[in-house]
Amino acid sequence: xxxxxxxxxxxxxxxxxxxxxxxxxxxxxxxxxxxxxxxxxxxxxxxxxxxxxxxxxxxxxxxxxxxxxxxxxxxxxxxxxxxxxxxxxxxxxxxxxxxxxxxxxxxxxxxxxxxxxxxxxxxxxxxxxxxxxxxxxxxxxxxxxxxxxxxxxxxxxxxxxxxxxxxxxxxxxxxxxxxxxxxxxxxxxxxxxxxxxxxxxxxxxxxxxxxxxxxxxxxxxxxxxxxxxxxxxxxxxxxxxxxxxxxxxxxxxxxxxxxxxxxxxxxxxxxxxxxxxxxxxxxxxxxxxxxxxxxxxxxxxxxxxxxxxxxxxxxxxxxxxxxxxxxxxxxxxxxxxxxxxxxxxxxxxxxxxxxxxxxxxxxxxxxxxxxxxxxxxxxxxxxxxxxxxxxxxxxxxxxxxxxxxxxxxxxxxxxxxxxxxxxxxxxxxxxxxxxxxxxxxxxxxxxxxxxxxxxxxxxxxxxxxxxxxxxxxxxxxxxxxxxxxxxxxxxxxxxxxxxxxxxxxxxxxxxxxxxxxxxxxxxxxxxxxxxxxxxxxxxxxxxxxxxxxxxxxxxxxxxxxxxxxxxxxxxxxxxxxxxxxxxxxxxxxxxxxxxxxxxx
Numbered sequence: 001x002x003x004x005x006x007x008x009x010x011x012x013x014x015x016x017x018x019x020x021x022x023x024x025x026x027x028x029x030x031x032x033x034x035x036x037x038x039x040x041x042x043x044x045x046x047x048x049x050x051x052x053x054x055x056x057x058x059x060x061x062x063x064x065x066x067x068x069x070x071x072x073x074x075x076x077x078x079x080x081x082x083x084x085x086x087x088x089x090x091x092x093x094x095x096x097x098x099x100x101x102x103x104x105x106x107x108x109x110x111x112x113x114x115x116x117x118x119x120x121x122x123x124x125x126x127x128x129x130x131x132x133x134x135x136x137x138x139x140x141x142x143x144x145x146x147x148x149x150x151x152x153x154x155x156x157x158x159x160x161x162x163x164x165x166x167x168x169x170x171x172x173x174x175x176x177x178x179x180x181x182x183x184x185x186x187x188x189x190x191x192x193x194x195x196x197x198x199x200x201x202x203x204x205x206x207x208x209x210x211x212x213x214x215x216x217x218x219x220x221x222x223x224x225x226x227x228x229x230x231x232x233x234x235x236x237x238x239x240x241x242x243x244x245x246x247x248x249x250x251x252x253x254x255x256x257x258x259x260x261x262x263x264x265x266x267x268x269x270x271x272x273x274x275x276x277x278x279x280x281x282x283x284x285x286x287x288x289x290x291x292x293x294x295x296x297x298x299x300x301x302x303x304x305x306x307x308x309x310x311x312x313x314x315x316x317x318x319x320x321x322x323x324x325x326x327x328x329x330x331x332x333x334x335x336x337x338x339x340x341x342x343x344x345x346x347x348x349x350x351x352x353x354x355x356x357x358x359x360x361x362x363x364x365x366x367x368x369x370x371x372x373x374x375x376x377x378x379x380x381x382x383x384x385x386x387x388x389x390x391x392x393x394x395x396x397x398x399x400x401x402x403x404x405x406x407x408x409x410x411x412x413x414x415x416x417x418x419x420x421x422x423x424x425x426x427x428x429x430x431x432x433x434x435x436x437x438x439x440x441x442x443x444x445x446x447x448x449x450x451x452x453x454x455x456x457x458x459x460x461x462x463x464x465x466x467x468x469x470x471x472x473x474x475x476x477x478x479x480x481x482x483x484x485x486x487x488x489x490x491x492x493x494x495x496x497x498x499x500x501x502x503x504x505x506x507x508x509x510x511x512x513x514x515x516x517x518x519x520x521x522x523x524x525x526x527x528x529x530x531x532x533x534x535x536x537x538x539x540x541x542x543x544x545x546x547x548x549x550x551x552x553x554x555x556x557x558x559x560x561x562x563x564x565x566x567x568x569x570x571x572x573x574x575x576x577x578x579x580x581x582x583x584x585x586x587x588x589x590x591x592x593x594x595x596x597x598x599x600x
Contacts, residue, residue: 036063042054070141080097095131115166115168132144188404189385229273234250248321259330309366391420418505520540523543544589551582
């Protein structure tokens with residue numbers, strides 16, 4: 001039976017003909033593009049200097065190979081790269097991308113961090129099989145895209161011109177994604193770009209209205225603009241499993257009047273978002289009796305079933321659940337979790353007796369579901385509403401359905417937060433990129449807290465600690481960094497990023513907005529001062545060294561340096577001359593300095 005998906009397990013990891021010619025061969029930007037399909041089934045041509053278009057005359061399965069000489073290639077980036085950022089072999093396994101799992105895009109980069117082959121495909125909804133790697137025999141790097149095309153269907157592949165930084169190449173592809181039909185990003189209200197207080201790492205599922213309100217009062221004082229109520233608010237929300245999910249009504253023992261509680265928190269100055277996982281169906285829920293037949297797949301690690309969104313009935317049910325929760329409790333947003341679990345139905349055959357509106361492809365089904373959800377919530381709240389999505393479903397196409405894009409869970413891992421937020425930001429045509437929730441050792445030094453902030457610095461930070469129990473030094477340090485973040489946020493979240501090589505885990509991030517510059521140094525390497533005029537320059541010492549090395553090029557500068565340690569305590573001010581060359585400036589580890597150019 002038709003499933004609309006490709007069985008990756010049935011695709012061999014290597015075949016001798018994968019490097020052979022095909023029915024068409026084109027060249028763009030030094031990249032050889034080979035199309036392999038049934039003879040006469042596909043027409044292929046360059047649409048412009050950057051784009052190739054394939055059009056199917058009959059139904060067929062297509063494989064596109066993009067390949068370039070190895071040159072000085074150092075690594076390959078893609079949206080789901082995780083820690084795999086070096087060069088795999090061309091016998092690496094196939095992987096799937098679709099609307100709720102990554103995106104059809106990637107970039108081969110060299111040792112200088114420059115783009116060698118940067119590509120994107122417009123198959124952002126339906127499943128595409130992707131693989132990539134180095135040929136031992138041909139000394140070339142190849143990318144393969146494999147997918148079915150129906151008669152009359154087309155596919156476009158976009159290439160960014162090589163030689164720019166990886167970030168610049170991805171920004172070009174990001175803009176192209178945003179201009180695709182249906183790709184217009186969901187508007188993001190101003191409050192969606194303010195720091196968040198999240199209950200998850202602070203409370204886990206042990207949340208109560210009174211406890212949350214105490215934390216919310218302090219969060220507002222510290223500069224947060226949103227509160228996210230995570231898992232545990234709902235009936236049967238306990239045990240760290242999801243066997244109770246499905247009904248999405250407030251637990252009366254924890255939240256006797258959730259709507260009134262929401263209004264109380266809003267009165268403190270925080271907008272209110274609640275967690276929901278509408279595809280999860282647990283046996284303890286009342287909904288299980290009516291909906292289990294639409295959820296045949298059981299996930300042991302989650303202790304629940306997954307609703308199959310290919311059914312029109314499921315899509316309407318999920319949209320109704322989400323709309324009902326927002327309307328009943330007066331929410332400002334939804335944190336929608338576990339949408340990627342829908343991929344479990346990628347190879348599942350259509351059940352006997354599937355009703356009207358059944359869709360075989362999971363990506364298409366999820367697009368229909370999310371479109372209806374967007375319409376319903378817009379009708380309810382207009383643009384003054386946020387929807388949080390998290391990796392792996394933060395690809396560029398998902399910004400049409402969600403306006404907050406969060407890094408996947410990485411508790412206390414500042415490096416992972418840095419890498420994941422920057423990965424999202426470089427390819428997201430809209431929305432606000434959010435960090436995973438920040439937690440730290442409450443008995444650690446202020447540098448421990450600062451390190452977590454640094455990992456989230458170039459995104460919207462989500463704080464998740466018991467603020468009522470913070471020590472004095474931690475509270476002052478947190479207040480300092482949140483105040484600093486808000487002041488620098490135009491550059492940190494809305495500006496132009498240059499983070500360096502992905503395989504080095506983005507060692508130094510330069511961000512700018514107009515003439516505001518922020519450079520975050522995660523390693524002890526020189527910071528090149530901007531050659532162009534700048535009004536405000538902030539250097540963050542996120543390394544373990546007690547200094548910053550400044551690389552001055554061109555004319556000498558006279559500058560004032562105002563440094564602070566990790567706890568926000570000011571250091572003696574410096575007024576120094578910086579002739580061309582390298583200069584070591586004392587900045588406490590975990591601290592920062594503001595640099596101002598002075599006359600004379």
